[in-house]
Amino acid sequence: MQKPPQTHWLLYCRSGFEQDCAQEALRQAKQQKPIIGAEQPAIVAGSGYVVVALNEQKLSYRELIFTRQLIRLHRSIATLPERDRLTPILDAIATLPGNFGTLWLEAPDTNEGKLLSTFTRRFQPLLETALREQGRLQDDPRSTRLHIFFPDKTSVMIGSSDPHNSADAIMGIVRQSMPAEAPSRSTMKLAEAIEVFMDRSEQTRLLRQGMQAVDLGAAPGGWTWQLVRRGIRVIAVDNGPMKGALINHPLVQHLKQDGFKYAPRKAVDWLVCDMVEKPSRVSLLIGEWFVAGWCKHAIFNLKLPMKQRVAALDSALGGIRTRLDAEGINYRMIAKQLYHDREEVTVFLTKTKG
Template sequence: MNKPLPSWLVYCRPGFERDCVEETQAKPLEAVGNSGYLVLQGKARLAYNQLAFARQLLTLLGEVRDLPERDRLAPLLAALPAAPERFGALYLEVPDTNEGKTLSGFTKRFQPLLEQALRDSERLTDDACLPRLHLFFPSEDRALIATSDPHNSSDALNGIHRVSMSADAPSRSYLKLAEAFAVFMDEQEQAQWLKPRMTAVDLGAAPGGWTWQLVQRGLHVTAVDNGPLKGAAAGHPAVKHLRQDGFKFRPQRPVDWVVCDMVEQPQRVAALMTEWIVGGYCMNAIFNLKLPMKKRVEALRIALDSIRSALNKKGLRYRLEAKQLYHDREEVTVFLHREKR
C-alpha cells in the first residue's frame, strides 16, 4: 500500500500564492489569492531553503473548525495528534493580512493558556531539536495544526524575521539587508563573515540604505552609484563614494562582500554577480532580482540556473539561496557564498 502524500501548510507574501504552487509543484487544497497562506498536498519531501516564495514550511496534521468563543482550549488540546509526543516550541500564528493582524491580540492572550496546558502534560519542553508546534488561525473559530522541522523551516514567528530600523539610516532598504543577513546566515556565520574592518562594495548604493547597514556592522564600504548618498552614509569615514556605473565597476583588489539592489532585468544582475564570484572579486554576495509581473517563477529559475551553470563549469563549491523577504516586494533576495577550497 502506498504511503499517503503529506499535506503542507505554507506561508507566503499575500498575492504570491500562485507562485508558491508553481514553485512547489504540489496540489493546492486551499489557495486563496491574497490570503498569505496555502494548504498543499504532494511531494513527499519539500526543502525549505530551496523555496524562494515560501516564508514558512509546515507539515499539516489537522484542523479544528467552529471553535467556541468561550472555550477554545479544550477542543484544540483534544485535536492534537499523539505523535510527535513532545514539542520544542509553540507558535500561535495568523495570516500576514489586515484581517490577520486583528487576530494577533487574541493569539497573544491565548498563548500562555495553551502553553501552560502543554507544559503541565509534559508535551512542551525547551528543546530546539524537537519539532515545533504551530497553531495557525485564519479566523478566531478555525485553527490549522501543524509542525515544523527545525532543520527544514524558519525559526521565526510567522516565518518573518523582525529587524529594527536605525534612526539615522538613509532609507528603509536598510531593513532589507538586515533581514537578509538574519535569514541566510546563523549567528556563527554572521560573526565569521561580517567581521569589523572587512571590505564591501555596494553597487547601485544611493541613497545608502545597504551601505549604512554594512557600516553599522563595522565594514568599510565602497558605494558605487552616480546618484548621491544621503543622511549618515554621506561623508562617513568608512564609506568611499564613487560616482560610477555599478555594472562597469570592478575593484582593484578582492573584497569580502558585494551587495547589489539595482533596478535591472534579473538575468543581467545574475550575470554581474556571477562575474564577481567567478572572477574572484569577492567571496560573498547578496543581491536582489527584480521580477516581472508575470512568469516570476520562470524568470527566477532562469537567473539562478545561469549562476549555477557558470559556477559548476568552473568547478567551484558554493552556497546559493533565494528568498522573497518580508521587506521585499516584486523581487527576490539572493545569497551567494563561494566556499574556500
Template sequence: MASSLTNAPFASGIVVYCRAGFESEAAQELDATAAAAGVAGFARTERNAGFAEFVLTQQGAPDALLRLFGWSRLIFARQSLAVIGQFKALPREDRLTPLLAALPAGFQVGDVWVETPDTDASKPLTAFCRSFNNAFVQQLRRSGALDPRSPWRLHALFPTGERCLLGLALIDHSAPWHQGIPRLKFPREAPSRSTLKLDEALQVLLNAGERERWFKPGMSAVDLGAAPGGWTWQLVRRGLHVTAVDNGPMDEGLMASGLVTHKREDGFRFQPRQRVEWMVCDMVEQPRRVAARMAEWLAAGWCHRSVFNLKLPMKKRYLEVQQAFEAMQATVAAAGRELEIRAKQLYHDREEITVFAQTR
C-alpha cells in the same frame, strides 16, 4: 521524557507562510520540490491568504517532510509546518479541545505558537491569538504535553476565528520568528529604509557562525547602486571598508565615517582593482540583467560573496527566478567554479527576492 522524532503524529501535508499575493509562487515551489523528490501530492492556494499548502496523497513522517520542504530551502516560504490537523468550524465556546485531541497520548512539544497569516484580513485576530496562546500553553502544561526538551514546536495557524491549521515545526530547523518575520527596528542613523532589507537578509540567509566569520572589521566590500547608502550603512556598522558605486549622492553622515569611498560610476560597468570579500547590489533593473552582472562578478573572482536583489516581473515570477539562477550557474561553471545560491522573499521585500551567492 521529551518527544523524539519517531513518536510524532503523521502529517497530511505541508503549509508554508508567504507574502500575501505570492501564494501561487509558493505553491509552484512546493510542487517543484515534491516532483524532484518523487513525493506524490498537490499544492493548493487561496488568493491573498498569506499561505500555501501541499497535500500529500499518503500521510508522511513530519520530520522527513520538514527536511524536504524546509523553510530555509524555499524562496517564497517564511515558515514551513507539517500539518497534523485541519479544522474548518471550531466552536467558539471551546476551540482548545479539538486541537488537543489531534495530539496523540504521550506526545510532547517544547512550545506552542498561535499565529495568523500576515494579511490585512487576519490582523483583527491578533489579540485573540495572544490570549488563546496563553490558554493553549497552560492546558498543554497541565496535561503533561509541554516539555522544553522536545525538538518539536506546535503551531496553530488561524486564517479566521473558526478555521485552524495545526502544524509541527522542528525547532532547530524552522524560522525562529513568529509568522516567520524578523521584527527589525529602523535605525535612525541609516540613510534609507532599504537598509532593513540587507539587515534581514544577513539574519535569514546566513547563520550566526557565518555572520561572525564573514563580517570582520577591516574587510572590504563594494556596493553597486549604493546611493544614498542604506546597504552601505549596514556594512559600515560592521566595520567594513566600502566602495560605494553610484552616480547619485551618498549620505553625508555615512561619508564622514571614513570607511566609504564613493565612485560616481555605473554599477553595470564598474570593476574593482582587487578582489573584495563582499559585493552587494540593490539596483532597479530587469532580474536577468542583474543576475548576469552578479554572475560576472562571481565568475571573475572579483568578490568572495554577494547579496543582491532581483526585482520580479508581474507574471511568471517563479519561472523568471529559476531561469535567472540557471543562467548564473552556467556562467560560473564555465569559469571553472561552483556556485552556491540561497534566496528568500524577505518581509522587507516587495516585488523582489533577495539572494546570497558565493563561489566554492
C-alpha cells in the same frame, strides 16, 4: 492499486505570492517522485499561506524561495465554537503523537491576520498552561514545534515543524528594527539577509572590521550603512546621492558611476547589489564578478516580474550556477523572499573551499 497516503503541508508566504509558493513546493516534490492522487493545492490569493498535498515526498525549507515557514499539517477545524475554542483544539492535539518543544500561535501576515494578534496573545497562555499540565509541552527549542495557525477567528490549522527544516522565527518572520541613523528603510533588508543566511559564527567570520565591499545601487545608503557599522570599507556606486551619516563618511567612497560598467581596481571581500533592474541582467553581472574573482561573497536583490516569477528566478539563478560550475568555482547560494522584500527576492552567494 492502493492510493499512496497524502501528507498536507502548510506553507506561509508573503501575501500575493501564494501561487509562486505552491508552484515551487510542488515542483520540489515532483523532482523526487510523481505526486499520485493528491488533491490540488488550496490557494486563496492574498491569504498569506497555502496548503499543498503530497505523498511521501519531503520538502526542504532552505531551498524554497517563497516559503516563509514549512509546517506539516495534522488537523484542521473549520468552525470553532466562539464560546470555547480551547476544548476542540486540545482534543485535536490529544490525537497527535509525541510531545512538543515550543508552542507558536500564529495568524496570516495580512491586514486581517494582524487583527487576530490580540486574540492569539490572550489565547496563548491558556493553551500553554493546558498543554504543560498534560505534559505535552516541554521547553526545548530543538524539538518539534507545535503551530496553531488561525486563518481567521473561527477556524484553525494544527501542525508541527522540524527546527532543522523550518524558520526559527514566529510566523517565519525575522523582524528587524529600523536604526534611527540609517538613511533608508532598505537597511532592514540587508540586516535581515545577514540574519537569515548566515549563522552567528559565519557572521563573525565573513563580516569583519577592515574588510572591503562594493555596493552597486547604493543610494541613499541603507545597505552601505549596515556594512560600515561593522567596520567594513565600502565603495558605494550610484548616480544618486548618499544621505545622512554616509555623506563624507570616512569608510565610504561614493562613485557616481553605472553599476553595470564599474570594475574594482582590486578584488574586494563583498559585493552587495540592490539595483532596480531585470533579474536576467543582475544575475549576469553577479556571475561576471565571481568568475573574474572580484569578490568572495555577495548579497543581491532580484526584482521580480509581474508574471512567471518562478521561471524568471530559475533562469537567473540557473544562469549563475551554470557559469560558476563551468569555471570550477565552489560556492553556496541561497535565495529567499525575505519579510522586508516586496516584489523581489534576496540571494546570498559565497565561495566555498573545494
